[in-house]
Amino acid sequence: AQSVTQLDSQVPVFEEAPVELRCNYSSSVSVYLFWYVQYPNQGLQLLLKYLSGSTLVESINGFEAEFNKSQTSFHLRKPSVHISDTAEYFCAVRGLQGAQKLVFGQGTRLTINP
Amino acid sequence: EAGVAQSPRYKIIEKRQSVAFWCNPISGHATLYWYQQILGQGPKLLIQFQNNGVVDDSQLPKDRFSAERLKGVDSTLKIQPAKLEDSAVYLCASSLDLRGARDTQYFGPGTRLTVL
Numbered sequence: 317a318q319s320v321t322q323l324d325s326q327v328p329v330f331e332e333a334p335v336e337l338r339c340n341y342s343s344s345v346s347v348y349l350f351w352y353v354q355y356p357n358q359g360l361q362l363l364l365k366y367l368s369g370s371t372l373v374e375s376i377n378g379f380e381a382e383f384n385k386s387q388t389s390f391h392l393r394k395p396s397v398h399i400s401d402t403a404e405y406f407c408a409v410r411g412l413q414g415a416q417k418l419v420f421g422q423g424t425r426l427t428i429n430p
Numbered sequence: 431e432a433g434v435a436q437s438p439r440y441k442i443i444e445k446r447q448s449v450a451f452w453c454n455p456i457s458g459h460a461t462l463y464w465y466q467q468i469l470g471q472g473p474k475l476l477i478q479f480q481n482n483g484v485v486d487d488s489q490l491p492k493d494r495f496s497a498e499r500l501k502g503v504d505s506t507l508k509i510q511p512a513k514l515e516d517s518a519v520y521l522c523a524s525s526l527d528l529r530g531a532r533d534t535q536y537f538g539p540g541t542r543l544t545v546l
Contacts (some may be wrong), residue, residue, distance in 0.1 A: 320472070325470075331435075357520060357539075358529070358539055359537035359538050359539045359540055360473070360521065360523075360537040361537070362534055362535075362536075365534070383500075395490075406472050406473070408472075417478065417486055418463075418477045418535060420472030420473050420474070421472050422470070422471055422472050423470075423471070423472050429459065
């Protein structure tokens with residue numbers, strides 16, 4: 317079984333400041349890792365994912381996350397945030413075997429202040 | 431490409447009443463998921479279908495919740511009777527092929543249920 321812990325329920329930052337959203341996971345098997353974003357009144361959208369290969373993965377809108385196996389972490393970062401990044405961010409894991417379900421963290425609400 | 435469609439978007443009912451939600455997945459997606467997202471929590475999987483067969487319903491409260499996907503396309507999730515603690519957003523997602531864990535799940539906008 318897997319579990320995901322997002323260490324911050326809310327993160328307020330100023331526009332153009334850097335941000336890091338923390339995610340730690342626990343699993344007895346190897347996993348795939350995901351970050352989803354949920355904008356107000358919308359469904360979840362995949363932001364980025366780690367499947368294999370390079371431990372640093374990037375999204376098209378400037379976010380990146382690094383898989384750290386020894387620390388069982390997959391923290392999300394952006395060097396300079398915009399008002400439009402205001403949303404809730406969910407970290408999720410899924411076991412490598414096909415039938416394994418997606419397990420989500422509690423979510424981190426990112427608020428960007430002008 | 432059309433996304434995952436859900437209806438209704440909002441529903442308010444009184445406890446002990448029944449309610450049903452509908453989901454139309456992305457065309458060609460074999461796998462369909464229903465999640466429950468309680469305020470302040472991440473989504474929790476309720477049931478997972480592969481075509482019209484159930485793959486995982488271990489977290490579905492079967493005494494009051496039921497779901498079906500009769501023709502392997504659309505799906506309905508029903509709650510009968512509803513309790514106050516069922517107030518949540520119900521999310522439907524679909525993916526191309528369950529057999530690959532690399533498969534990306536695409537989510538619908540959700541149905542926000544309020545039980546009074």
